[in-house]
Amino acid sequence: MKRIFACLASCAVTLAHASAPAFDQQRLQALADQPYWIALGHYETGKLGGWRSYVDDDKFFLAAEGAHNPKAELQATLNALYQSADLADRHAQCVYPARTRWLREQLELTDLPQPVCAEFDTWLRDIAPHSTVLIFPAAYLNSPSSMFGHTLLRIDQADVDSHNTALLSYALNFGAFIEGSDNSMLYAWKGLMGGYPGLFALVPYREKLAEYRSLENRDLWEYRLNLSEAETQRMVTHVWELKQVRFDYYFFDENCSYRLLELLEIARPGLELTDQFPLTAVPTDTVRAIKDAGLVERIDYRPSRERELLGRADTLDAEEQTWAQRLAEDPQQRDAPGFQAYPAARQALIQDTAFRLLRYRTTGDARNPEDVRNSYELLSAISRNPPPPLTLDRPGLPEQGHASRTWQLGAGSRDGKAFAEYGLRMAYHDLADNAYGFPLGAQIEIGQLKLRQYEGNHWEVQRFDLASIRSFTPRTALLKPWSWQVAGGLERVPGSDGEPTLVSQINGGAGATWQLGDDLLGFTLGTVRVEHNADFAAFVTPAVGFNGGLLWRNPLGNLLAEARADYFYNGEVRRSLAVAQQWELTPALGLRLGAQRDFSQLGEVENTLQLELRWYHY
Known part of the structure; x- marks a missing residue:
């Protein structure tokens, strides 16, 4: 993202602009001490007093001492808001829309320049934030980054329920940024010791769904939050300010779950979620804290492909499971006398299990013509002889x-x-x-x-x-x-x-x-x-x-x-x-x-x- 702090001084000399009005310093100090400004700057109390920001990236701050001085950052932001509108997308109002909104409300700034923020407006219009869902992919022991589970947010559009468009939503994720291909042991060590930077990212939800539910075979829990449209937009607007901004990242405290708690505090001022986690922020504990804060209005469950496969296979006896394996390897085995001897209802269950097994085995593999052909043949057989709907018992809620x-x-x-x-x-x-x-x-x-x-x-x-x-x-x-x-x-x-x-x-x-x-x-x-x-x-x-x-x-x-x-x-x-x-x-x-x-x-x-x-x- 383009940042403006380095160019504002030169632009101030060459471009005509309105002067920032003089504000009472006591009033500015009171604003800088407000919890919401502290949240916007991701500040925490320093171990030796004062403030420090979790943000580990100089380009996030407009003041030279902004990382540890909330008042200096507030004053620098006010000055930047009055720069010439000719700066357009480089203007502070375009780069820091969440700061701008809050300061305009608090100080009743009616005389601000009106820059055209084309990049931000297009981005926000594409996301169309209307409501928020907390996503919890269950723990996955075979991945060091996912052993305790993970949390991310899904940003839904207005018609998500009426048109069933969740796959068109965006996933808001915070995670370690890894360059290269560190092995699992090195990844775990560097994650524990803060060896990776952390970044926010907004990606299509269907990509995250495929990653967690299919590639890693993890159950997904979806907690629909009762954030209003205004609260959701407030949070997403702040995410724009954090694009490509680096944080420190640690597995046990400054991790995905902790950063999302900070965003929820931006969405709904007055929430006190991060204060509950001074030492560690394990994902299930943060889900419990969000639920205890009264933010959850509905919980949906999406079983993994592995759970669906095993659930369907449980309806088969040992010989029928053997037939499912044969059909997954060669759908032509449907013509074998042994398979044809089964009643149509049992054939339907075996074929469905075979298709799920084939899909499970090929997940994440390069597209193989033989697998495509076998999948098509099994799907054709299933369409002619469909099985009954698969019903699975929902496991215990992880936060309970x-x-x-x-x-x-x-x-x-x-x-x-x-x-x-x-x-x-x-x-x-x-x-x-x-x-x-x-x-x-x-x-x-x-x-x-x-x-x-x-x-x-x-x-x-x-x-x-x-x-x-x-x-x-x-x-x-x-x-x-x-x-x-x-x-x-x-x-x-x-x-x-x-x-x-x-x-x-x-x-x-x-x-x-x-x-x-x-x-x-x-x-x-x-x-x-x-x-x-x-x-x-x-x-x-x-x-x-x-x-x-x-x-x-x-x-x-x-x-x-x-x-x-x-x-x-x-x-x-x-x-x-x-x-x-x-x-x-x-x-x-x-x-x-x-x-x-x-x-x-x-x-x-x-x-x-x-x-x-x-x-x-x-």
Whole structure:
């Protein structure tokens, strides 16, 4: 976007313009201190006092000290508003329409020049903002940027419901701007450390819908907000001011969700959403805050292609699913005697499943003539023998699940030694946590610290997890995803002197998960581990092993039982058996009973029993 702060001085000399009137400085200071001006400049209170703007881009500011001086920026904006109308699209009124509107209202500016803002007017007319929908694509563990879900806004035109034109709407998104092709690990690290700039973008909603619902196979939740047309236009007008303007971007606080909360505060003055997130802004928590603020008037659900495929396949038996696979690979198999032996109603279900499977497999691939031909043949068969409409149960609302931050208070015994345990997890969910709103078999834990206090006031760091991620998606006859896990941090393991020793480690594994019942998963993985242990001669020692177990969602909550083993290169063998049952007392409270038995060649067998209260909040 063209900015004007560098050229206004020269233009002021060469172009005739009206002089900005003199305003009372106390009045200007009062305006600069108003929450709405602070929101327009994306200011926050500095750690050492004063102000700083989240905007990390000099071209956003008209005053040299505008990034940390709201009054100077306000004065510079007023001066710029009175520049000659001949500047046209370069005029401050065209570049900063949201600032202009607010200052005109607050100061009753009736004598402003009237520049022609052709670029802005065309842009706004094309978007035609009338109403706003908050979009929440559900969490997707296989993408580092989407592990906690994502939020964006859909800007609808006036006829979106009457003409069903949501696909013609625009998506307002804030995300990391990535140049090049960083791998997943580098992306995660740079995202955590602010290594990417963040940018706002308005793109056709159909592109975002294809990206999240099809390419990444994520469920979409659409929260229609009760913003008026004027409020929606006010927000979109400010977005024009932010085109190509860079912000700092951090996964856990200054992220997509936090920036959208700022926009909603622009849309409806008086909202206080960002103040609720001083440390982290996990997407589900921000959705909950928006809902609690009374902004949501309707919720719609769009299942992913994967969920639709599995929902249709659930109506088939094993042999029929085999036929669906055959038809997806070769639609001519419809003429086989085995398929023709099925009643027409069953053929319709098999053909529809085959088409959904073919579409799922080819999503994101280059256009292939054979796939196009097969899709056409299956669609033709479906049109001649249509199946009944697909109906799916709507999963639990994500914002009604537990909050992301968790405080833990426990008491237990390790080999007869009583202890109290105190824990804090910054985010987000483990396999045994309160389950509503979360998929079975998904775990993302970031920044977990556990401290133990033994008798005699002896304190120990029990563990500190930088990250622990587990994805246990069950294999089916049609889909065969890998299960995987990765973790790293500090933990206590059996030591050579009979006392647990604190080690640093990273580990990971891959394997498979099976659906053993409606709410029962069984999993097994091969694992690798690298550990720094003071009891070992080498600085780091590798190990291979396995991890297997059961996860059961039962009437009380979740039960997790698992066995682990690590076989180290230096000969050490470490094994453990553990079981934990969580009782879901309320959405914000859980009570967990756990027992663990550890075996190690370095020491005696250790038995631990613990009862833990878990409080979820943000």
